[in-house]
Amino acid sequence: MTPSERKREKPLASRAVQITFLIVLLVLWYLATTRWKVSPLLLPNPVLVASDFWTILRTGEFIGDLRVTLTELAIAFAISATSGVIVGYVISRSQYRIRVFEPLFSAIYSVPIILFLPLYVLFFGLGPASKIALGATISFFPIALNTIAGFGYVDKVLVTAARSMGASDVQLFRYVLLPAAFPIILTGMRMGFTVALLSIIGSETIASLAGLGHRIVHLAEGMEMAPMFAYIVFVVAIAAILNTLVSTLEARGRRHG
Amino acid sequence: MTGEAAIRVKDVSHQFGEEGEARHVVALRHTSLEVTRGELLCLIGPSGCGKSTLLNVIGGLMAPTTGAVEVSGKPVRGPMPHDIAFVFQEHALFPWNTVIENINLGMVFQGVPRAEREARARRSLEAVGLKDFAQHYPAQLSGGMRQRAALARALSLETGILLMDEPFGALDEQTRMILGEDLSVLLSRTNKTIVFVTHSLGEATFLADRVAVFSARPGTIKEIIKVDEPHPRKPEFVTSEKFTSIRNELYGLLHEEIRKTMAESGMGTAATGSVL
Numbered sequence: 001m002t003p004s005e006r007k008r009e010k011p012l013a014s015r016a017v018q019i020t021f022l023i024v025l026l027v028l029w030y031l032a033t034t035r036w037k038v039s040p041l042l043l044p045n046p047v048l049v050a051s052d053f054w055t056i057l058r059t060g061e062f063i064g065d066l067r068v069t070l071t072e073l074a075i076a077f078a079i080s081a082t083s084g085v086i087v088g089y090v091i092s093r094s095q096y097r098i099r100v101f102e103p104l105f106s107a108i109y110s111v112p113i114i115l116f117l118p119l120y121v122l123f124f125g126l127g128p129a130s131k132i133a134l135g136a137t138i139s140f141f142p143i144a145l146n147t148i149a150g151f152g153y154v155d156k157v158l159v160t161a162a163r164s165m166g167a168s169d170v171q172l173f174r175y176v177l178l179p180a181a182f183p184i185i186l187t188g189m190r191m192g193f194t195v196a197l198l199s200i201i202g203s204e205t206i207a208s209l210a211g212l213g214h215r216i217v218h219l220a221e222g223m224e225m226a227p228m229f230a231y232i233v234f235v236v237a238i239a240a241i242l243n244t245l246v247s248t249l250e251a252r253g254r255r256h257g
Numbered sequence: 258m259t260g261e262a263a264i265r266v267k268d269v270s271h272q273f274g275e276e277g278e279a280r281h282v283v284a285l286r287h288t289s290l291e292v293t294r295g296e297l298l299c300l301i302g303p304s305g306c307g308k309s310t311l312l313n314v315i316g317g318l319m320a321p322t323t324g325a326v327e328v329s330g331k332p333v334r335g336p337m338p339h340d341i342a343f344v345f346q347e348h349a350l351f352p353w354n355t356v357i358e359n360i361n362l363g364m365v366f367q368g369v370p371r372a373e374r375e376a377r378a379r380r381s382l383e384a385v386g387l388k389d390f391a392q393h394y395p396a397q398l399s400g401g402m403r404q405r406a407a408l409a410r411a412l413s414l415e416t417g418i419l420l421m422d423e424p425f426g427a428l429d430e431q432t433r434m435i436l437g438e439d440l441s442v443l444l445s446r447t448n449k450t451i452v453f454v455t456h457s458l459g460e461a462t463f464l465a466d467r468v469a470v471f472s473a474r475p476g477t478i479k480e481i482i483k484v485d486e487p488h489p490r491k492p493e494f495v496t497s498e499k500f501t502s503i504r505n506e507l508y509g510l511l512h513e514e515i516r517k518t519m520a521e522s523g524m525g526t527a528a529t530g531s532v533l
Contacts, residue, residue: 160318161349165366165414166338175362179353 044226052230062234068211069200072128076135076196081189084140088147088185098152102145109141114199121207131208135200139192146188150181183254190250197239212238262327263418263450264292264315269324271310283475284310285321290469290478294417297444297451297488299461301511302471303518308454309422315452316341316420328418338367342411346423348403350395356382356406357391363410374413381412384443401432408440412447421453425460437463438492445488458511462504463490470510473517480510 026046032038033045056062091097117134124130154177162176204213212235219228269288274281285307292298300308313319315326317333326333328340343349350359360378369377382388385405395403404424411419425433437460444451455461461468465484472479484503486494494500 157345157347157349158351161343161345162366164316164318164336164338164341164343165363166336166368167366171366175365176351179351 044229048226049229052227053233056230056234065212065215072131072200073197076132077193079136080139080143080192084143085147088144089151092148092151102148105141105145113138114202117203117206126207126209131200131203134203135196138199139196142191143188147185150184151177154180186250186253190246193246261294262291263294265327266290267325269314269321271321286475286477288477292450294450295448296466297464299465299468300454301461301468302476303473303515305474306471306476308471312420312422312452312454316343340416341418341420342414342416344407344411344421344424346426348407350407352395355392355394360410360413364413367414377413381409384412385409400428401436417450419449419451423454442489458504458507462500468507473514482506
Protein backbone atom coordinates (compact mmCIF):
# COMPACT_ATOMS: atom_id res chain seq x y z
CA MET A 1 0.00 0.00 0.00
CA THR A 2 1.40 3.40 -0.91
CA PRO A 3 1.31 6.18 1.70
CA SER A 4 -1.21 8.15 -0.35
CA GLU A 5 -3.61 5.19 -0.37
CA ARG A 6 -3.29 4.88 3.36
CA LYS A 7 -4.05 8.56 3.71
CA ARG A 8 -7.16 8.20 1.60
CA GLU A 9 -8.35 5.16 3.50
CA LYS A 10 -8.27 6.82 6.89
CA PRO A 11 -11.01 9.43 6.36
CA LEU A 12 -13.06 6.71 4.65
CA ALA A 13 -12.86 4.56 7.78
CA SER A 14 -13.79 7.41 10.10
CA ARG A 15 -16.63 8.36 7.74
CA ALA A 16 -17.94 4.79 8.06
CA VAL A 17 -17.86 5.07 11.84
CA GLN A 18 -19.77 8.36 11.69
CA ILE A 19 -22.47 6.90 9.45
CA THR A 20 -22.78 3.78 11.62
CA PHE A 21 -23.22 5.99 14.65
CA LEU A 22 -26.10 7.86 13.01
CA ILE A 23 -27.74 4.64 11.87
CA VAL A 24 -27.51 3.17 15.38
CA LEU A 25 -29.11 6.34 16.71
CA LEU A 26 -31.96 6.03 14.20
CA VAL A 27 -32.50 2.37 15.04
CA LEU A 28 -32.58 3.17 18.77
CA TRP A 29 -35.08 5.94 18.05
CA TYR A 30 -37.24 3.51 16.07
CA LEU A 31 -37.05 0.82 18.77
CA ALA A 32 -37.92 3.35 21.46
CA THR A 33 -41.14 4.31 19.71
CA THR A 34 -42.20 0.77 18.75
CA ARG A 35 -40.80 -1.85 21.11
CA TRP A 36 -40.18 0.26 24.23
CA LYS A 37 -43.46 2.15 23.98
CA VAL A 38 -42.18 5.67 24.53
CA SER A 39 -45.16 8.01 24.28
CA PRO A 40 -45.55 9.50 20.77
CA LEU A 41 -46.14 12.83 22.52
CA LEU A 42 -42.51 12.75 23.65
CA LEU A 43 -40.97 10.96 20.71
CA PRO A 44 -42.81 10.39 17.45
CA ASN A 45 -42.12 7.41 15.24
CA PRO A 46 -39.22 8.19 12.88
CA VAL A 47 -41.12 6.74 9.93
CA LEU A 48 -43.90 9.22 10.61
CA VAL A 49 -41.36 12.04 10.89
CA ALA A 50 -39.85 11.00 7.55
CA SER A 51 -43.21 11.04 5.83
CA ASP A 52 -44.04 14.45 7.32
CA PHE A 53 -40.61 15.71 6.22
CA TRP A 54 -41.42 14.56 2.71
CA THR A 55 -44.79 16.33 2.88
CA ILE A 56 -43.12 19.56 3.98
CA LEU A 57 -40.71 19.35 1.04
CA ARG A 58 -43.39 18.33 -1.48
CA THR A 59 -45.95 20.99 -0.57
CA GLY A 60 -43.38 23.71 -0.18
CA GLU A 61 -45.16 24.96 2.94
CA PHE A 62 -41.76 25.77 4.46
CA ILE A 63 -41.08 28.52 1.89
CA GLY A 64 -42.63 31.36 3.88
CA ASP A 65 -40.79 30.58 7.11
CA LEU A 66 -37.56 29.80 5.32
CA ARG A 67 -37.74 33.14 3.51
CA VAL A 68 -38.25 35.02 6.78
CA THR A 69 -35.32 33.29 8.48
CA LEU A 70 -32.96 33.58 5.52
CA THR A 71 -33.82 37.25 4.98
CA GLU A 72 -33.13 37.97 8.65
CA LEU A 73 -29.86 36.09 8.35
CA ALA A 74 -28.80 37.84 5.16
CA ILE A 75 -29.49 41.34 6.50
CA ALA A 76 -27.93 40.61 9.90
CA PHE A 77 -24.82 39.18 8.25
CA ALA A 78 -24.53 42.05 5.78
CA ILE A 79 -24.64 44.53 8.67
CA SER A 80 -22.16 42.66 10.88
CA ALA A 81 -19.74 41.84 8.05
CA THR A 82 -19.59 45.45 6.85
CA SER A 83 -19.39 47.06 10.26
CA GLY A 84 -17.13 44.35 11.71
CA VAL A 85 -14.57 44.73 8.94
CA ILE A 86 -14.63 48.54 9.00
CA VAL A 87 -14.46 48.82 12.80
CA GLY A 88 -11.85 46.05 12.98
CA TYR A 89 -9.68 47.76 10.38
CA VAL A 90 -9.86 51.15 12.08
CA ILE A 91 -8.90 49.58 15.41
CA SER A 92 -6.06 47.58 13.87
CA ARG A 93 -4.34 50.74 12.62
CA SER A 94 -3.18 51.74 16.09
CA GLN A 95 -1.45 49.62 18.73
CA TYR A 96 -3.20 51.71 21.39
CA ARG A 97 -6.66 50.99 19.98
CA ILE A 98 -5.80 47.29 19.69
CA ARG A 99 -4.78 47.22 23.35
CA VAL A 100 -8.01 48.92 24.38
CA PHE A 101 -10.61 47.26 22.18
CA GLU A 102 -9.38 43.74 21.54
CA PRO A 103 -9.79 42.55 25.17
CA LEU A 104 -13.05 44.46 25.40
CA PHE A 105 -14.52 42.79 22.31
CA SER A 106 -13.23 39.39 23.43
CA ALA A 107 -14.95 39.85 26.77
CA ILE A 108 -18.26 40.89 25.17
CA TYR A 109 -17.97 38.02 22.69
CA SER A 110 -17.90 35.53 25.57
CA VAL A 111 -21.14 36.94 27.05
CA PRO A 112 -24.27 35.09 25.89
CA ILE A 113 -25.77 38.10 24.12
CA ILE A 114 -28.99 36.16 23.51
CA LEU A 115 -29.84 37.03 27.13
CA PHE A 116 -30.56 40.53 25.87
CA LEU A 117 -33.26 39.24 23.52
CA PRO A 118 -36.11 40.67 25.66
CA LEU A 119 -34.46 44.07 25.38
CA TYR A 120 -34.12 43.70 21.63
CA VAL A 121 -37.79 42.72 21.38
CA LEU A 122 -38.75 45.81 23.41
CA PHE A 123 -36.69 48.02 21.13
CA PHE A 124 -37.38 46.42 17.77
CA GLY A 125 -40.66 44.53 18.23
CA LEU A 126 -41.55 40.88 17.78
CA GLY A 127 -40.94 40.90 14.02
CA PRO A 128 -37.78 40.28 12.01
CA ALA A 129 -36.13 43.55 13.12
CA SER A 130 -35.27 42.23 16.59
CA LYS A 131 -33.79 39.02 15.09
CA ILE A 132 -31.74 41.02 12.63
CA ALA A 133 -30.44 43.35 15.33
CA LEU A 134 -29.58 40.47 17.65
CA GLY A 135 -27.94 38.39 14.90
CA ALA A 136 -25.94 41.39 13.71
CA THR A 137 -24.77 42.19 17.24
CA ILE A 138 -23.69 38.64 17.99
CA SER A 139 -21.90 38.08 14.69
CA PHE A 140 -20.20 41.50 14.77
CA PHE A 141 -17.70 40.41 17.42
CA PRO A 142 -16.01 37.41 15.78
CA ILE A 143 -15.78 39.37 12.52
CA ALA A 144 -14.34 42.50 14.16
CA LEU A 145 -11.94 40.45 16.31
CA ASN A 146 -10.63 38.49 13.34
CA THR A 147 -10.27 41.66 11.28
CA ILE A 148 -8.20 43.18 14.09
CA ALA A 149 -6.09 40.03 14.22
CA GLY A 150 -5.75 39.95 10.45
CA PHE A 151 -4.69 43.56 9.91
CA GLY A 152 -3.08 44.16 13.30
CA TYR A 153 -0.52 41.39 13.28
CA VAL A 154 0.86 41.50 9.75
CA ASP A 155 4.51 40.39 9.82
CA LYS A 156 6.45 43.65 10.25
CA VAL A 157 9.30 42.56 8.02
CA LEU A 158 6.86 42.31 5.08
CA VAL A 159 5.68 45.87 5.65
CA THR A 160 9.28 47.09 6.01
CA ALA A 161 10.28 45.24 2.84
CA ALA A 162 7.40 46.77 0.87
CA ARG A 163 8.24 50.25 2.18
CA SER A 164 11.91 49.82 1.31
CA MET A 165 10.93 48.99 -2.26
CA GLY A 166 8.86 52.18 -2.45
CA ALA A 167 5.31 50.90 -1.86
CA SER A 168 2.74 53.69 -1.45
CA ASP A 169 0.04 53.53 1.22
CA VAL A 170 -2.47 52.22 -1.30
CA GLN A 171 -0.04 49.62 -2.65
CA LEU A 172 0.84 48.55 0.87
CA PHE A 173 -2.83 47.98 1.63
CA ARG A 174 -3.65 46.27 -1.67
CA TYR A 175 -0.59 44.01 -1.97
CA VAL A 176 0.52 43.39 1.62
CA LEU A 177 -2.03 44.15 4.34
CA LEU A 178 -5.10 42.85 2.53
CA PRO A 179 -3.66 39.51 1.34
CA ALA A 180 -2.14 38.97 4.80
CA ALA A 181 -5.43 39.69 6.59
CA PHE A 182 -7.89 38.20 4.09
CA PRO A 183 -7.82 34.51 5.16
CA ILE A 184 -8.20 35.47 8.83
CA ILE A 185 -11.10 37.82 8.07
CA LEU A 186 -12.77 35.05 6.05
CA THR A 187 -12.55 32.75 9.06
CA GLY A 188 -14.12 35.49 11.18
CA MET A 189 -16.93 35.79 8.64
CA ARG A 190 -17.58 32.06 8.72
CA MET A 191 -17.70 32.13 12.53
CA GLY A 192 -19.94 35.21 12.42
CA PHE A 193 -22.27 33.57 9.93
CA THR A 194 -22.62 30.48 12.10
CA VAL A 195 -23.41 32.39 15.30
CA ALA A 196 -25.85 34.65 13.41
CA LEU A 197 -27.71 31.59 12.14
CA LEU A 198 -27.79 30.02 15.61
CA SER A 199 -28.94 33.17 17.37
CA ILE A 200 -31.59 34.04 14.79
CA ILE A 201 -33.22 30.61 14.82
CA GLY A 202 -32.79 30.49 18.59
CA SER A 203 -34.47 33.83 19.13
CA GLU A 204 -37.28 32.86 16.74
CA THR A 205 -38.10 29.98 19.09
CA ILE A 206 -38.27 32.38 22.03
CA ALA A 207 -40.19 35.38 20.74
CA SER A 208 -41.27 35.87 17.15
CA LEU A 209 -44.11 36.07 14.66
CA ALA A 210 -42.66 33.94 11.84
CA GLY A 211 -39.60 31.99 10.74
CA LEU A 212 -38.41 28.41 11.04
CA GLY A 213 -37.74 28.64 14.78
CA HIS A 214 -41.21 30.09 15.29
CA ARG A 215 -42.76 27.27 13.27
CA ILE A 216 -41.09 24.60 15.40
CA VAL A 217 -42.29 26.13 18.66
CA HIS A 218 -45.76 26.62 17.21
CA LEU A 219 -45.98 22.92 16.32
CA ALA A 220 -44.64 21.95 19.74
CA GLU A 221 -47.32 23.99 21.43
CA GLY A 222 -49.95 22.22 19.32
CA MET A 223 -48.47 18.85 20.35
CA GLU A 224 -47.85 18.03 16.68
CA MET A 225 -44.70 16.14 17.41
CA ALA A 226 -44.11 14.39 14.10
CA PRO A 227 -44.23 17.58 11.97
CA MET A 228 -42.21 19.39 14.63
CA PHE A 229 -39.46 16.80 14.38
CA ALA A 230 -39.70 16.99 10.62
CA TYR A 231 -39.10 20.75 10.81
CA ILE A 232 -36.16 20.21 13.15
CA VAL A 233 -34.67 17.85 10.59
CA PHE A 234 -35.35 20.47 7.94
CA VAL A 235 -33.58 23.24 9.92
CA VAL A 236 -30.63 20.95 10.64
CA ALA A 237 -30.38 20.22 6.92
CA ILE A 238 -30.56 23.93 6.01
CA ALA A 239 -27.94 24.80 8.62
CA ALA A 240 -25.66 22.04 7.37
CA ILE A 241 -26.05 23.17 3.76
CA LEU A 242 -25.36 26.82 4.65
CA ASN A 243 -22.34 25.96 6.76
CA THR A 244 -20.90 23.74 4.04
CA LEU A 245 -21.48 26.51 1.53
CA VAL A 246 -19.76 29.11 3.69
CA SER A 247 -16.84 26.77 4.49
CA THR A 248 -16.41 26.07 0.79
CA LEU A 249 -16.41 29.78 0.02
CA GLU A 250 -13.89 30.32 2.79
CA ALA A 251 -11.58 27.62 1.45
CA ARG A 252 -11.86 29.00 -2.07
CA GLY A 253 -11.21 32.55 -0.86
CA ARG A 254 -8.11 31.39 1.00
CA ARG A 255 -6.73 29.81 -2.15
CA HIS A 256 -7.22 32.91 -4.25
CA GLY A 257 -6.46 35.40 -1.52
CA MET B 258 40.84 54.60 -0.74
CA THR B 259 40.14 55.11 -4.41
CA GLY B 260 36.80 55.87 -6.01
CA GLU B 261 33.95 58.06 -4.85
CA ALA B 262 31.83 57.38 -1.80
CA ALA B 263 28.46 55.75 -2.50
CA ILE B 264 27.41 56.03 1.15
CA ARG B 265 28.52 58.65 3.64
CA VAL B 266 27.60 58.20 7.29
CA LYS B 267 28.32 61.37 9.23
CA ASP B 268 28.49 61.21 13.02
CA VAL B 269 25.32 59.15 13.38
CA SER B 270 23.93 58.28 16.80
CA HIS B 271 20.70 56.50 17.51
CA GLN B 272 18.78 55.78 20.67
CA PHE B 273 15.54 53.98 21.31
CA GLY B 274 13.20 55.62 23.81
CA GLU B 275 13.94 58.77 25.81
CA GLU B 276 16.59 59.19 28.46
CA GLY B 277 15.26 58.08 31.84
CA GLU B 278 12.73 55.67 30.33
CA ALA B 279 13.05 51.98 31.17
CA ARG B 280 13.35 51.03 27.51
CA HIS B 281 15.94 53.71 26.77
CA VAL B 282 18.81 52.16 24.80
CA VAL B 283 21.67 53.90 23.05
CA ALA B 284 22.11 51.63 20.07
CA LEU B 285 24.70 53.55 18.14
CA ARG B 286 27.02 56.43 19.07
CA HIS B 287 28.96 58.87 16.92
CA THR B 288 29.57 56.60 14.00
CA SER B 289 31.11 57.85 10.78
CA LEU B 290 31.79 55.74 7.74
CA GLU B 291 32.33 55.98 4.00
CA VAL B 292 31.50 53.14 1.65
CA THR B 293 33.20 53.34 -1.74
CA ARG B 294 31.24 52.64 -4.89
CA GLY B 295 31.48 48.98 -5.85
CA GLU B 296 32.85 47.81 -2.54
CA LEU B 297 31.46 45.19 -0.18
CA LEU B 298 31.61 46.29 3.41
CA CYS B 299 30.79 43.88 6.20
CA LEU B 300 29.53 45.05 9.57
CA ILE B 301 30.40 42.66 12.35
CA GLY B 302 30.03 42.94 16.10
CA PRO B 303 28.47 41.56 19.26
CA SER B 304 24.67 41.27 19.53
CA GLY B 305 22.98 44.59 20.13
CA CYS B 306 26.00 46.62 19.00
CA GLY B 307 23.91 48.62 16.57
CA LYS B 308 25.08 47.15 13.28
CA SER B 309 21.53 46.42 12.12
CA THR B 310 20.49 49.85 13.36
CA LEU B 311 23.21 51.42 11.22
CA LEU B 312 22.01 49.44 8.22
CA ASN B 313 18.42 50.61 8.75
CA VAL B 314 19.58 54.20 9.15
CA ILE B 315 21.56 54.00 5.90
CA GLY B 316 18.52 52.54 4.15
CA GLY B 317 16.22 55.26 5.44
CA LEU B 318 14.06 52.80 7.40
CA MET B 319 14.99 54.59 10.65
CA ALA B 320 15.78 58.24 11.20
CA PRO B 321 18.94 58.65 13.29
CA THR B 322 18.64 60.62 16.54
CA THR B 323 21.60 62.76 15.47
CA GLY B 324 23.89 62.85 12.47
CA ALA B 325 23.13 62.33 8.79
CA VAL B 326 23.54 59.87 5.96
CA GLU B 327 24.15 60.65 2.31
CA VAL B 328 23.58 58.18 -0.48
CA SER B 329 24.95 59.06 -3.92
CA GLY B 330 25.29 62.64 -2.70
CA LYS B 331 21.64 62.90 -1.61
CA PRO B 332 20.62 63.13 2.04
CA VAL B 333 18.67 60.08 3.22
CA ARG B 334 15.26 61.03 4.66
CA GLY B 335 13.30 57.84 4.05
CA PRO B 336 13.41 54.73 1.88
CA MET B 337 15.17 55.36 -1.45
CA PRO B 338 13.86 52.53 -3.61
CA HIS B 339 15.72 53.73 -6.68
CA ASP B 340 19.11 53.74 -4.97
CA ILE B 341 18.87 51.11 -2.27
CA ALA B 342 17.53 47.56 -2.15
CA PHE B 343 17.33 45.39 0.97
CA VAL B 344 17.74 41.71 1.71
CA PHE B 345 16.50 40.87 5.19
CA GLN B 346 17.42 38.05 7.54
CA GLU B 347 13.99 36.51 7.27
CA HIS B 348 13.59 36.38 3.52
CA ALA B 349 10.61 38.82 3.65
CA LEU B 350 9.03 37.28 0.57
CA PHE B 351 5.25 37.65 0.39
CA PRO B 352 4.03 34.13 1.19
CA TRP B 353 0.84 34.48 -0.89
CA ASN B 354 2.83 35.27 -4.05
CA THR B 355 4.99 33.00 -6.17
CA VAL B 356 8.67 33.79 -6.65
CA ILE B 357 8.04 35.54 -9.94
CA GLU B 358 5.09 37.47 -8.48
CA ASN B 359 7.27 38.57 -5.60
CA ILE B 360 9.89 39.88 -7.99
CA ASN B 361 7.31 41.65 -10.13
CA LEU B 362 5.65 43.20 -7.10
CA GLY B 363 8.96 44.72 -5.97
CA MET B 364 9.27 46.33 -9.39
CA VAL B 365 5.65 47.53 -9.23
CA PHE B 366 6.44 49.21 -5.90
CA GLN B 367 9.60 50.75 -7.33
CA GLY B 368 7.70 51.96 -10.40
CA VAL B 369 9.35 49.93 -13.16
CA PRO B 370 7.32 50.13 -16.41
CA ARG B 371 5.41 46.94 -17.17
CA ALA B 372 7.28 46.32 -20.42
CA GLU B 373 10.63 46.10 -18.64
CA ARG B 374 9.55 43.88 -15.78
CA GLU B 375 9.57 40.52 -17.48
CA ALA B 376 13.11 40.75 -18.84
CA ARG B 377 14.44 42.09 -15.57
CA ALA B 378 12.72 39.36 -13.56
CA ARG B 379 14.14 36.71 -15.86
CA ARG B 380 17.66 38.13 -15.65
CA SER B 381 17.63 38.31 -11.87
CA LEU B 382 16.21 34.79 -11.51
CA GLU B 383 18.94 33.48 -13.78
CA ALA B 384 21.58 35.38 -11.83
CA VAL B 385 20.66 33.56 -8.62
CA GLY B 386 20.04 30.21 -10.33
CA LEU B 387 16.32 30.01 -9.67
CA LYS B 388 14.80 30.25 -13.12
CA ASP B 389 13.13 26.84 -12.81
CA PHE B 390 11.40 27.89 -9.58
CA ALA B 391 9.63 31.03 -10.77
CA GLN B 392 6.17 29.54 -10.20
CA HIS B 393 6.91 28.16 -6.73
CA TYR B 394 5.58 29.68 -3.54
CA PRO B 395 8.11 30.58 -0.84
CA ALA B 396 6.79 27.77 1.38
CA GLN B 397 7.73 25.27 -1.33
CA LEU B 398 11.38 26.36 -1.32
CA SER B 399 14.26 25.53 1.03
CA GLY B 400 15.67 28.27 3.25
CA GLY B 401 18.61 28.81 0.91
CA MET B 402 16.37 29.07 -2.14
CA ARG B 403 14.13 31.57 -0.38
CA GLN B 404 17.12 33.79 0.27
CA ARG B 405 18.12 33.42 -3.38
CA ALA B 406 14.61 34.51 -4.35
CA ALA B 407 14.83 37.48 -1.98
CA LEU B 408 18.18 38.35 -3.54
CA ALA B 409 16.66 38.07 -7.03
CA ARG B 410 13.91 40.47 -6.00
CA ALA B 411 16.52 42.94 -4.74
CA LEU B 412 18.63 42.55 -7.91
CA SER B 413 15.63 43.15 -10.19
CA LEU B 414 15.33 46.63 -8.69
CA GLU B 415 18.74 47.41 -10.26
CA THR B 416 19.82 49.71 -7.47
CA GLY B 417 23.44 50.77 -7.06
CA ILE B 418 23.37 49.80 -3.40
CA LEU B 419 22.38 46.56 -1.72
CA LEU B 420 21.92 46.40 2.06
CA MET B 421 21.92 42.89 3.47
CA ASP B 422 20.96 42.26 7.10
CA GLU B 423 22.33 38.86 8.07
CA PRO B 424 20.81 37.41 4.92
CA PHE B 425 22.29 33.96 5.50
CA GLY B 426 21.91 34.06 9.28
CA ALA B 427 19.14 31.48 9.45
CA LEU B 428 20.80 29.01 7.09
CA ASP B 429 23.03 26.03 7.79
CA GLU B 430 26.80 26.29 7.37
CA GLN B 431 26.99 24.49 3.99
CA THR B 432 24.21 26.53 2.41
CA ARG B 433 25.81 29.73 3.66
CA MET B 434 29.12 28.76 2.13
CA ILE B 435 27.62 28.11 -1.29
CA LEU B 436 25.50 31.26 -1.19
CA GLY B 437 28.57 33.25 -0.15
CA GLU B 438 30.56 31.93 -3.10
CA ASP B 439 27.71 32.69 -5.49
CA LEU B 440 27.32 36.17 -4.05
CA SER B 441 31.01 36.84 -4.60
CA VAL B 442 30.69 35.80 -8.25
CA LEU B 443 27.58 37.94 -8.64
CA LEU B 444 29.34 40.95 -7.17
CA SER B 445 32.29 40.79 -9.45
CA ARG B 446 29.82 41.06 -12.34
CA THR B 447 27.42 43.73 -11.14
CA ASN B 448 29.72 46.22 -9.43
CA LYS B 449 27.17 46.96 -6.73
CA THR B 450 27.95 48.68 -3.47
CA ILE B 451 27.02 46.31 -0.66
CA VAL B 452 26.77 46.67 3.09
CA PHE B 453 26.44 43.27 4.66
CA VAL B 454 25.68 42.63 8.34
CA THR B 455 26.85 39.29 9.67
CA HIS B 456 27.73 37.41 12.83
CA SER B 457 30.10 35.08 11.07
CA LEU B 458 33.81 35.92 11.00
CA GLY B 459 34.38 33.49 8.16
CA GLU B 460 31.57 34.96 6.08
CA ALA B 461 32.85 38.48 6.67
CA THR B 462 36.40 37.55 5.71
CA PHE B 463 35.28 35.62 2.65
CA LEU B 464 32.95 38.27 1.25
CA ALA B 465 34.19 41.68 2.32
CA ASP B 466 36.56 44.17 0.80
CA ARG B 467 36.57 45.79 4.21
CA VAL B 468 35.22 44.61 7.55
CA ALA B 469 34.01 47.17 10.08
CA VAL B 470 34.23 45.75 13.60
CA PHE B 471 31.79 47.22 16.11
CA SER B 472 32.43 47.77 19.80
CA ALA B 473 30.03 46.57 22.48
CA ARG B 474 26.87 48.61 23.12
CA PRO B 475 26.57 51.51 22.80
CA GLY B 476 28.22 50.52 19.57
CA THR B 477 30.46 52.38 17.23
CA ILE B 478 33.01 51.26 14.67
CA LYS B 479 36.10 50.18 16.55
CA GLU B 480 38.31 49.28 13.63
CA ILE B 481 38.13 48.61 9.90
CA ILE B 482 40.09 45.69 8.48
CA LYS B 483 40.90 45.46 4.78
CA VAL B 484 40.62 42.18 2.89
CA ASP B 485 42.81 42.59 -0.15
CA GLU B 486 41.60 39.78 -2.40
CA PRO B 487 39.89 40.20 -5.78
CA HIS B 488 36.31 39.04 -6.45
CA PRO B 489 35.10 36.51 -7.41
CA ARG B 490 36.71 34.74 -4.49
CA LYS B 491 37.67 31.11 -4.93
CA PRO B 492 36.78 28.43 -2.38
CA GLU B 493 40.56 27.95 -1.93
CA PHE B 494 40.72 31.42 -0.39
CA VAL B 495 39.13 29.98 2.75
CA THR B 496 42.09 27.69 3.38
CA SER B 497 44.74 30.29 2.57
CA GLU B 498 47.01 31.80 5.19
CA LYS B 499 45.75 35.28 4.36
CA PHE B 500 42.18 34.22 5.16
CA THR B 501 43.20 32.65 8.45
CA SER B 502 45.25 35.61 9.59
CA ILE B 503 42.49 38.12 8.78
CA ARG B 504 39.92 35.92 10.45
CA ASN B 505 42.10 35.65 13.53
CA GLU B 506 42.63 39.38 13.61
CA LEU B 507 38.86 39.89 13.51
CA TYR B 508 38.41 37.29 16.21
CA GLY B 509 40.88 39.13 18.44
CA LEU B 510 39.07 42.42 17.95
CA LEU B 511 35.66 40.93 18.47
CA HIS B 512 36.45 38.66 21.38
CA GLU B 513 37.05 41.51 23.79
CA GLU B 514 33.80 43.21 22.78
CA ILE B 515 31.73 40.08 23.14
CA ARG B 516 33.13 39.66 26.67
CA LYS B 517 32.09 43.21 27.48
CA THR B 518 28.60 42.63 26.11
CA MET B 519 28.18 39.47 28.14
CA ALA B 520 29.50 41.04 31.34
CA GLU B 521 27.01 43.88 30.90
CA SER B 522 24.09 41.53 30.44
CA GLY B 523 25.13 39.55 33.51
CA MET B 524 26.19 36.48 31.57
CA GLY B 525 29.94 36.98 31.88
CA THR B 526 30.17 35.42 35.34
CA ALA B 527 32.68 32.72 36.17
CA ALA B 528 30.27 29.93 35.30
CA THR B 529 29.53 31.01 31.74
CA GLY B 530 32.84 32.74 31.31
CA SER B 531 34.64 29.44 30.90
CA VAL B 532 32.49 28.58 27.89
CA LEU B 533 34.16 31.05 25.58
